[in-house]
Amino acid sequence: MTFVRLAGRLTLLLAVACDRAADVPGASPSDVPALTAAGGSARGALTPHDSLIPVDFLGASIRRGRGILAATRDSLPEHVGNQLRCTSCHFDNGTRADVMPWIGVYGQFPQYRARSGGVQIIEDRINDCFERSMNGKALPSDSRAMRDIVAYMAFLSREIPVGAKVAGQGMPAVKPLNADTSRGAAIYATTCARCHGANGQGGVAPPAWGSGSYNIGAGMARLRTAAAFVRVSMPYDKPGTLTDQQAYDVAAYLNSRPRPDFSGKEKDWPNGDPPPDVAYPTSALAAKQ
């Protein structure tokens, strides 16, 4: 792995045959120096300052894109089928390190993804989250909203070389553990319910399960992904206070609760190579076995 220092502030790891997004949670390799201060925010490190947004048509598009990602349902009611917004999971407008930030992601597409078994452009990746995480409908690639979202994501990747991997991208993986949903239910009641509601219906925080939540085809419906997310980012006001085991237990509990279905999910991983924590059977794997 090769390190490049840019302007003394950005530490980038050149993506040497890295296909991090193919099997998220994509841990930052431990030999990548941390980009960010303790506390995990990428702000002040790689996040381009607002003053760099040009005062022109492109700048207006970048600002609209950021607005859509933070108020997705109000902006695009026909494309959102739950109570979430994009930044319900990609915190701080997609700039928080270790919580799937969008910084640097623009230059990592086109990209092969095993879930679709093909090469995706960034619009495809965005639409995956619309259809699954947001339980909604894909945006036409040539719509103004899609252009605005891509304009914002490209802005966030300003000056990051194409193909470069930024420390803090994805989420730190948590070693797989056997999870126990009854322990998870107890953790949920004591640690999560005050914000996400006793029945997962949401409150000051968005719903954790049920019709207002992400669907079964979402990355977050995978145990390892949910455990990594919860471990690094929840409880929101005290992130990092759960043990790995607690994160697995509560993630297993969340994903044992009902949530919307995703039709066509059995066609995922068409080459028969799903990760072990996918919550539904896929046809290509069944045909292989």
Ligand code: HEC
């Ligand atoms: C102090 C309030 C608070 C607590 C406690 C809390 N969360 Fe959250 N959580 C949030 C907020 C706020 C968001 C969305 C952030 C945003 O929209 O910017 C969120 C987002 C999430 C999400 C992604 C969006 C969704 O709703 O699906 C999950 C999953 C989640 N939290 C799980 C948990 C779990 C599990 C716990 C307990 C270990 C927990 N949270 C505790 C406030 C909280």
Ligand code: HEC
């Ligand atoms: C319920 C949580 C959740 C919500 C809401 C969500 N995402 Fe995601 N997003 C994820 C997860 C988890 C991943 C990576 C894991 C995976 O692909 O399985 C991801 C990955 C991405 C990536 C690729 C990031 C990378 O590092 O390669 C992009 C781009 C993205 N999301 C955009 C969006 C957009 C745009 C929205 C709103 C339309 C959105 N997401 C809403 C959970 C969410």
